[in-house]
Amino acid sequence: MGPHPAVAAIRLAVRRVLHDILLEHNSISTGTIGTTSTIGITSSVGQASARFSDQVPAQSTDHAPHERPAPPVVLVACSGGADSMALASALAFEAPKLGIRAGGVTVDHGLQPGSDLRAAEVALRLRELGLDPVESVAVTVGREGGPEAAARDARYAALDDAAARHGAAAVLLGHTRDDQAETVLLGLARGSGIRSLSGMAAVSGADGRYRRPFLQLDRQTARKACMVQSLPVWDDPHNTDPAYTRSRLRHEGLPALEKALGKGVVEALARTAQLSRDDADALDAWASQAEASVRDAKGFLECAKLYALPPAVRRRILRSAAIEAGAPAGSLFARHIEEVDRLITGWRGQGAINLPGKVVAQRQGGRLVIRQG
Secondary structure, three states: OOOOHHHHHHHHHHHHHHHHHHHHHHHHHHOOOOOOOOOOOOOOOOOOOOOOOOOOOOOOOOOOOOOOOOOOEEEEEOOOOHHHHHHHHHHHHHHHHHOOEEEEEEEEOOOOOOHHHHHHHHHHHHHHOOOOOEEEEEOOOOOOOOHHHHHHHHHHHHHHHHHHHHOEEEEEOOOOHHHHHHHHHHHHHHOOOHHHHOOOOOEEOHHHOEEOOOOOOOHHHHHHHHHHOOOOOOOOHHHHOOOOHHHHHHHHHHHHHHHHHOOOHHHHHHHHHHHHHHHHHHHHHHHHHHHHHHEOOOOOEEHHHHHOOOHHHHHHHHHHHHHHOOOOHHHOOHHHHHHHHHHHHOOOOOOOEEEOOOEEEEEEOOEEEEEEO
16 A cells, blocks of 8 residues: 555655756766766655765765766755655655755744744754754844845755755755745735746756755645654744734635635646746846847947837846846845836936945936946
């Protein structure tokens, strides 16, 4: 008898991602990027093979002709909640069968009394699953961008550091289809354009470090997988605190939408994210190719040539130029780009536009100059 359907689903999702990571790792290690390899993966539930030793050899591309590359390290970011505990259990089951060393990281944000003790408990649970290395990392959460954004920034910084320390090929994140739907709705409320509607990418971060295996699975599947495996989970009270926008959306907004529109809203929003991502990627590629054609010999943007481009392409070029000049991407919103765009499409002698990061955009003799003020 095979595993429960929920357990089978989470394991399959992780297996597919680990397969991709292993192919990439082996291609980089052997210098065969771009070649095609085939690695057999069994879906049967069996005894996991022996784990690798505690010492991870430094990853290098300098191997003897018949020397196998060092096994990749894959970490799971785990808060102790149902989503990340399900992910950790699937990683612990699947990784040894593929010759991948699996570890875990839990981040203590220090935002609640006893958070250090809970982080220690989560680390213990990860070790009990057989993950190694495992560590608990304490961070200091700032205030910039609001509590949710500040906590997220501190968490990713800690995960980046942990990945660097352990030479990890990837860090797995437990975001589900429900999280994706919430992200799409938050982007829609901000009115930030198609990129915001594309939600979270399955692969993101520097060199594709972050992987999200559960974006096609719902939250209930992850919770059910924990229940049937008798995995203890911790429900973060912040997830039900109406002071947080995502919490209100999760417990009030989405249920109201499903009541008004019927079931299937979450699935539809997740599909919207993927379709939007495909469109946004295509427009980004178009803008990247078109940018060189709208610059003069000195590298300045030519307003007449920008005007001739479709608005979606032109605004992407303007955003890219602003970021290149020093405007922080996270602080550069649609309204900023619209103001700069009016220097091209609605020119009537207006003055310079001040952008985040002390960047200034102004029109000078048919050229658009974007630079530090």
